[in-house]
Amino acid sequence: MRAGVVGGGWAGIAAAVGLADAGHDVTVFEMAPQLGGRARSVAGEPDYDNGQHILIGAYRDSLALMRRLGVDPDAVLKRLPLALPYPDEPGLCLPPGPPLVAFARGVLAHRSWPLSARLGLLIAAGGWLARGFRCDARLSVAELCTGLPAAVRRDLVEPLCVAALNTPAPQASARVFLRVLKDALFSGAGSADLLLPRRPLSELLAAPATTWLGERLRTGHRVQRLEAGWRVDGEAFDAVVLASTSVEAARLTAAVAPAWSATAQALAFQPIVTIYLHSPGSALPSPMVALREGPQAPAQFVFDHGQLGGAPGRFAFVVSGAAPWVERGGCAEAVLAQALREFRWSAPPIIDRTLTEKRATFACTPGLARPVAHIAPGLWAAGDYVDGPYPATLEGAVRAGLAAAQGAAADVADAATGDKGAKGAASGSPTKTP
Ligand SMILES: Cc1cc2nc3c(=O)[nH]c(=O)nc-3n(C[C@H](O)[C@H](O)[C@H](O)COP(=O)(O)OP(=O)(O)OC[C@H]3O[C@@H](n4cnc5c(N)ncnc54)[C@H](O)[C@@H]3O)c2cc1C
Structure with a gap:
């Protein structure tokens, strides 16, 4: 099939690679002169990153995508055990080993916290674990953690929350926070490790993707119009993945999927x-x-x-x-x-x-309605804002890109076999990111 991808951030790159790998004919439209979106380098002496980025060991799909494009994550990222040292004290540091044991050992060894604080955190974490890291969607992180000792909230919960969700604890979604904790601290060995870029951000994905995509790439092209059918600035495609920012996706879908557009437009x-x-x-x-x-x-x-x-x-x-x-x-x-x-x-x-x-x-707030990935048959959204378990992160963007690529291909296959609409045809339908 012919697929158009609008936007060349990490989500758009993931979608384009996924589609090309599945044998489809892909064209990527990117309005900037280069790929990478928010996760790119900017010219300087030497280059700067457009903001410091951190990856963690749990970013499985981002690391796999880097490898697919010929990048060795071990060469471009410095892997460190999760540690939150402060200028005046060593802070929490997780030793190597199975995640649960490492977490318990790390917390117990954190001598700057009184023993009651360490035990309080372990008891709370045990409760989250027992409830499968799920909670009421309306709860904020501050509310979730009210019972925790003040030192734990100040030294661990608040910095982790604002770093992962980019939203202060009193306004941040406890449900998303718990999901991040689950994947980072309690999934496979090494998932909590910090992966700090030791090369300019563009070298992690954008530059190798530029080479890999080659002729499929149209940089400096800001898509102005999307028409049902699907046409991108007048050019016909069997399927389109909108991997632009939510603001641009809302603009492009205002006429073809107004309900979806309104949800995207409403994000703060x-x-x-x-x-x-x-x-x-x-x-x-x-x-x-x-x-x-x-x-x-x-x-x-x-x-x-x-x-x-x-x-x-x-x-x-x-x-x-x-x-x-x-x-x-x-x-x-x-x-x-x-x-x-x-x-x-x-x-x-x-x-x-x-x-x-x-x-x-x-802003990753409690009970937030995020735009779903499946906008209409043959039209998918990809980006860090699309409905899913993660906050706005590189990994969320990559997973959304891969899911959109699969969904778009499945739509076209369904249409070809006469199974049109089997995946939820109405614009803004409640189909969730797979
Ligand atoms: C300062 C900063 C620090 C961050 N730190 C971290 C971190 O430590 N860890 C982490 O995981 N995440 C971090 N993030 C978040 C991460 O950068 C984003 O989640 C991720 O880059 C989003 O990728 P995306 O592809 O969804 O969107 P974007 O990167 O925004 O990509 C969208 C692309 O679409 C293009 N576009 C828009 N409209 C059009 C159009 N009409 N036609 C053609 N192209 C269009 C844009 O130019 C852009 O390239 C940080 C973000 C910032 C800004």
């Missing part, structure tokens, strides 16, 4: 601000250090690029769930002051670059 967003500081000769105690957020302390994490094979003396401070800071301004200066308070520097750090992604991810 959370910003992420990344502040790159430069301080020649300085180094952090570890490649990634957690920071205590506060009224004058915006950043929750900092990454030392010198220890990650990148530019020595470059430090990426990450402010997730950054809406209040974007509104109030002065984020970079506050981060610089936070950095000066928290660490000893060989040379006074200076602000090298501030990247503000206002729509970094959708």
Whole structure:
């Protein structure tokens, strides 16, 4: 079949590779000059990433896609056991071994927490495990964790929540948070490991995908119109995967699937601000250090690029769930002051670059209605915002891309055998991401 993919972020790349691998004729439309979407590098001396990204061992499909494109994850990512060291204490660190045992051992060994706090966390985690990591969809992370000791909420729950869901704990979905915990902490060995890029982000997927897709790629083409049938800017396709941002997908579907378009249009967003500081000769105690957020302390994490094979003396401070800071301004200066308070520097750090992604991810709130993947027969959505168990992440985007590729191919096969509409034909039908 002829398939059109609109958008070349990680979801669009996954969809295009999935379709091409299944023997279909694919065309990818990407409005930017390059692939990668939000997870790309931007030109600099040397290149910057469009915000610090972290992968974890549980990102099974992203790692498989990298391998499919000839990238060795072990070469481009630094694998570290999950650890949340703070500038003044070692923090939680999971030892190697089976996930449940490693979690229990890591928590019990966390001497900065009183024993009652450690036991409180283990009892709560046991309860989540017993309930299959499920909870009421209307619950926030703060509500889920009210019974936990304050130190556990401050040092573990709040930083993990804002890092994974890009939404502060009082506004974040407990159901999605529990799913992330389940997959990261309690699935196979190594799933909780941190995988930190040691090459520019574009080298992880976008650049190899550009070579791999070759002639199938049309960069610099912003799709203006989608017509039922399906036609992309007048060009006919048997199936289309919309792998653009939700805002663009909503615009393109306004006429052909208004109910779906309205759901996509209704998503709210959370910003992420990344502040790159430069301080020649300085180094952090570890490649990634957690920071205590506060009224004058915006950043929750900092990454030392010198220890990650990148530019020595470059430090990426990450402010997730950054809406209040974007509104109030002065984020970079506050981060610089936070950095000066928290660490000893060989040379006074200076602000090298501030990247503000206002729509970094959708706000992952309790009970949120996310747009379904199957828009109409032959029309699928792929992207980190599409309905599924994950928050907006690279892995969520890749899985949505692969699912859309399979769904689109199945639709066309069904249509060819006269089984039209068997998969839920109405626009905005409640079909879930497989
Ligand atoms: C600062 C920052 C830090 C992050 N950190 C992490 C992290 O640590 N770990 C993690 O897992 N995730 C992280 N994320 C989230 C992650 O980047 C996204 O979930 C993922 O990149 C989304 O991929 P996507 O393909 O769904 O969307 P996008 O990357 O947004 O791709 C959509 C593509 O569609 C194109 N497009 C849009 N409209 C059109 C059109 N009309 N015609 C043609 N092309 C179009 C766009 O140019 C873009 O390339 C972070 C995001 C940001 C911004």
